[in-house]
Amino acid sequence: xxxxxxSFIGKMIAAQPFWVTVAVLVICAVMTYLQPASFPTxxxxxxxxxxxxxxxxxxxxxxxxxxxxxxxLSVGSVMGLAGIICGLVLQAGYPWWLAVLAGLxxxxxxxxxxxxxxxxxxxxxxVVTLGMLAAARSFxxxxxxxxxxxxxxxxxxxFIAIGxxxxxxxxxxxxxxxxxxxxxxxxxxxxxxxxHLYAIGGNEAAARLAxxxxxxxxxxxxxxxxxxSAIAAIMVVGWQxxxxxxxxxxxxxRVIASAVxxxxxxxxxxxxxxxxxxxxxxxxxxxxxxxMAGIDSNWQxxxxxxxxxxxxxxxxxxxxxxx
Amino acid sequence: MAALELKTISKHFGAIEALSHVDFALxxxxxxxxxxxxxxxxxxxxxIIAGNFPPSGGTILLEGRPVHFHxxxxxxxxxxEVVYQDLALCNNLTASAxxxxxxxxxxxxxxxxxxxxxxxxxxxxxxxxxxxxxxxPAETVRMMSGGQRQAVAIARTHLSQARIVLMDEPTAAISVxxxxxxxxxxxxxxxxxxxxxxxxxxMPDVFxxxxxxxxxxxxxxxxxxxxxDSSPEEVTGLITGAIGTA
Numbered sequence: 044x045x046x047x048x049x050s051f052i053g054k055m056i057a058a059q060p061f062w063v064t065v066a067v068l069v070i071c072a073v074m075t076y077l078q079p080a081s082f083p084t085x086x087x088x089x090x091x092x093x094x095x096x097x098x099x100x101x102x103x104x105x106x107x108x109x110x111x112x113x114x115x116l117s118v119g120s121v122m123g124l125a126g127i128i129c130g131l132v133l134q135a136g137y138p139w140w141l142a143v144l145a146g147l148x149x150x151x152x153x154x155x156x157x158x159x160x161x162x163x164x165x166x167x168x169x170v171v172t173l174g175m176l177a178a179a180r181s182f183x184x185x186x187x188x189x190x191x192x193x194x195x196x197x198x199x200x201x202f203i204a205i206g207x208x209x210x211x212x213x214x215x216x217x218x219x220x221x222x223x224x225x226x227x228x229x230x231x232x233x234x235x236x237x238x239h240l241y242a243i244g245g246n247e248a249a250a251r252l253a254x255x256x257x258x259x260x261x262x263x264x265x266x267x268x269x270x271x272s273a274i275a276a277i278m279v280v281g282w283q284x285x286x287x288x289x290x291x292x293x294x295x296x297r298v299i300a301s302a303v304x305x306x307x308x309x310x311x312x313x314x315x316x317x318x319x320x321x322x323x324x325x326x327x328x329x330x331x332x333x334x335m336a337g338i339d340s341n342w343q344x345x346x347x348x349x350x351x352x353x354x355x356x357x358x359x360x361x362x363x364x365x366x
Numbered sequence: 367m368a369a370l371e372l373k374t375i376s377k378h379f380g381a382i383e384a385l386s387h388v389d390f391a392l393x394x395x396x397x398x399x400x401x402x403x404x405x406x407x408x409x410x411x412x413x414i415i416a417g418n419f420p421p422s423g424g425t426i427l428l429e430g431r432p433v434h435f436h437x438x439x440x441x442x443x444x445x446x447e448v449v450y451q452d453l454a455l456c457n458n459l460t461a462s463a464x465x466x467x468x469x470x471x472x473x474x475x476x477x478x479x480x481x482x483x484x485x486x487x488x489x490x491x492x493x494x495x496x497x498x499x500x501x502x503p504a505e506t507v508r509m510m511s512g513g514q515r516q517a518v519a520i521a522r523t524h525l526s527q528a529r530i531v532l533m534d535e536p537t538a539a540i541s542v543x544x545x546x547x548x549x550x551x552x553x554x555x556x557x558x559x560x561x562x563x564x565x566x567x568x569m570p571d572v573f574x575x576x577x578x579x580x581x582x583x584x585x586x587x588x589x590x591x592x593x594x595d596s597s598p599e600e601v602t603g604l605i606t607g608a609i610g611t612a
Contacts, residue, residue, distance in 0.1 A: 233480040235470045238459070242467055245456030252454045253522075254439070254468035312458035 059306030059357065060318045067325050074332050082335055085212060093282075095301075095327035096216035097275040101294065102301040102319035103227045104271030107264040109302050110231070112244040112311025113161060113168035115265060117175035118272045118298050121153045122291030124183040125273035129202070130192030130286025139198040139205070143277055150273025151266055153179055158265030162258040168265075176295065183288040193285035206281020216278045220320065223271075228316035240264060244311025300347050301326055304354045325350070367430045369394045369561040370415070370446075370530050375424035377410055384410040385585045387424070392530065397552060397562045399572035399593070402582035403605050408565050411582070412532050415563075416448045417441030447523035448532045455507050455515055462490035462503035465521045493521040496558075497551050512540030513547035520551055531555060532563045537571050549575050569598045581605060581612075588612070 074082040081087065101118050108115045125146040132142040153175060160171045195202060208215045231237040239260050242250040251257045272291070280286045305322025307314030329350075330343045372390040376383070385407045392398055402408045414421050417435030425432050428444055435441045438448075455464050466486045472479035490503035499517035507515060516536055523531050533552070537545045545568075552575050555562055566572050572579060572593075579596055581589040581604040589596070589604045589612040596612070603609035 235472060235479070235481060238463060238470060238481060239468070241458060242456045242463075245458035246454065249454035249456055250467065252438075252450070254442075312456070 059354070060315065060321050062357075063305055063318075063321045063325050067321065067328055070325075070328050070332055074335060078335050082332075087331070087335075089209070089212065089214065091327055091331050092217045093214035094331075095323040096214060096220040097279050098294065098297050098301055098327070099220045099320050099323035100216070100223055100275045100278070101268075101271050101298045102305070102323050103223055103316055104268035105298050105302050106227070106231075106307055106314050106316065106319045107240060108168070108268045109299075109307045109309060110240045110244045110311060110314045111261055111264050112247065113261065113264070114172065114299070114309070115157065115168065115268045116172040116295050116299075117153065117157060117179055118268065119291035119294035120176045120179035120183070121150055121269050121272040122276040122279075122294060123288055124153065124179040124186075125150045125276035126280045126286045126290040127183045127187045127192065127288055129277055129280050130195070131186060133195040133199055133202055134192050136196040137198070139201040142198070142202060146277045146280075147270060147273045150269040150276070153272075154266035154269030155262070157269065158262035161265060162261035180288070180292075183290075187286070187288040189288065191285055191287050195284075199284075202277075202281045203284050204281070206278040207284065214282070216282065219274070219278065223274075224316045224320045227319075231316055236260065236263075241312055244308075244313070297323075297326060297347070300351050304350050306354075306358075308358055309355070368392060368427070369429060371427040371430075372411075372415070373425045373427065375411070375414060375421045375426070377407075377414060377419075377422050383585050385414075385421070385582075388582070388585075388587050390580060390587065390590070392561045392563065394529070394561050395556055395559045396578065397556050397564055397576045399576035399579045400563050400565045400582070401567075401569075401572060401579060401601060401605060405584075406582040406605070407585040408582055409534075410585075412448065412534060412563070412565060415441065415446060415530075415532060417446075442526065442528075445527065445529040446532070447526060447528035447530070448534065449516075449519045449523060449536060450534050455518060457508040458506065460504050460506055461494075461501050461510070461514075461518045461521075462486045464507055464518050465490045465493065465503075465525055467522075469525070489525070490521060493524050496524070497521065497554055499547070499551065511544055513544035516540070516544075516548045517551060520555065528560070530561045530563075532565070534565050535567065536564070537566060537568055545571065569601065572601075573598060583607060 105115055105118060128149040129142045129146040132145045157171055157175055160166050161168045205215060210218055239250065239255045242255055243257055243260060247257060276290065279290065301322035302314060302319050303309060304325055305318030307318055326347055329346050330340065333342055334340050368391040370392040372388060374387045374389060375385055376387055377385040388411065400408055413419055417438045417440045420435065433444060456467065471482040471485045473482045474480050487503040494501045494517060497517050497520060499514065501514045501517045507518060536548050540548065549571060552562060552564065564572060564576055576593050579589065579591065579593050579601060580587060581601060583605065591612065600609060600612060604612055
């Protein structure tokens with residue numbers, strides 16, 4: 044016998060991503076009604092999807108960390124550092140793939156430092172990644188000599204084609220986000236590694252007693268998170284055709300907000316790949332709608348803040364009903 | 367031959383003697399109630415058996431062979447499982463995910479392996495049926511009663527084919543009805559030939575299921591006798607020191 048909570052439909056309706064998807068559709072419908080000439084256009088669709096694509100990519104990595112019960116505040120700075128490294132490698136005339144590898148390497152290194160300090164030394168993730176937030180940004184500023192890098196050398200065009208190109212009317216970044224969401228969703232749901240992420244977030248001591256390699260998996264989660272920041276940096280530098288050391292400033296809030304609004308639990312143990320995708324979508328759709336409605340875009344912060352608190356509040360209400 | 371035998375086990379932490387010359391034997395298909403006040407050495411003894419730390423002196427024999435455990439994994443590999451008081455379960459996972467945690471069944475080929483939830487649910491269903499517990503494999507542990515959670519923790523030990531199970535206060539934090547359920551689980555494990563150490567403060571539980579009672583006081587064994595030859599009054603006296611030994 045199945046109760047309502049166990050059936051597929053029941054599970055879907057009980058899940059936060061479902062309601063966030065409904066909210067996105069409602070906002071889009073209202074905006075289409077209010078602004079038929081400017082909102083539901085191919086151009087605007089292209090812009091919205093591209094604007095949340097790189098946040099969504101980072102939110103996928105953040106999701107892995109949040110599921111374990113941790114947090115990574117350094118994603119914006121890691122993005123900035125990886126972007127500057129890419130720009131420097133291109134500026135020096137090296138091929139595009141070396142720039143990609145260097146960017147990923149810089150991200151991985153940040154992730155390793157975060158992960159080792161958190162998983163093996165046992166420092167709180169909040170503190171370690173706050174430190175990395177400051178340090179990685181500082182490296183980016185020093186390495187760039189506080190200048191914008193835009194003379195990309197012979198392979199710059201290829202790099203710009205990767206990040207700035209489009210396929211079938213959508214930015215490459217969007218396709219990358221879709222592909223990564225599918226891969227992350229698969230890993231979270233269907234692999235032992237994914238299950239161990241949830242186990243660590245649910246009860247770290249129990250996971251350890253059961254024989255889950257907790258330290259190793261936490262380290263891997265922080266590396267994965269930093270790598271998604273580096274991937275986002277590579278794409279955005281290509282799209283903008285320049286690397287600035289301020290790239291990604293303040294993004295940690297948007298990325299964490301995406302994950303939480305999508306349905307991640309900051310206490311760990313809950314979340315998913317689609318949650319990261321749809322959370323990032325909602326934030327950008329709101330921002331775009333505010334702009335279209337002629338409201339000062341600086342109000343976005345107030346809306347994002349309200350949505351984070353609302354998401355956590357909903358979680359609390361649902362939690363009190365089940366516990 | 368005893369499933370587990372401890373010979374003159376001692377353990378001291380610096381100048382503090384937590385256990386001194388404790389002999390202890392456990393047969394297959396037997397439940398031994400291990401009792402004692404806080405600080406009597408119960409948990410030290412359990413931790414030595416479970417491989418958390420080695421004894422300062424004495425030997426541990428498993429089926430007659432001496433063994434040395436350096437870490438909990440060693441004891442587990444030798445067929446000794448501990449069910450902890452707080453049950454050490456992940457509330458956000460299903461019953462079967464908890465049973466199979468860190469030993470998940472997978473399918474696929476080579477390095478491309480995915481979780482085989484169907485097989486894990488199926489096997490969990492069998493394990494719960496053996497325990498005669500109404501626990502549904504696909505249900506999340508968060509929703510479960512204390513008795514069902516206990517069944518999940520015990521099913522874990524079953525999966526690993528443990529021969530010796532140490533139960534740390536299994537009835538401490540659950541309702542009266544669930545206590546009966548847990549005691550039934552223990553009897554079923556005994557029928558299957560498992561050797562069980564029941565660490566408990568609850569006198570009625572020990573007298574209901576245990577075959578033998580062992581009492582520790584200040585690191586020494588002061589009693590080790592069949593349960594029918596003892597009484598709750600005597601055990602209480604032994605625990606507090608009102609009765610010297612028995």
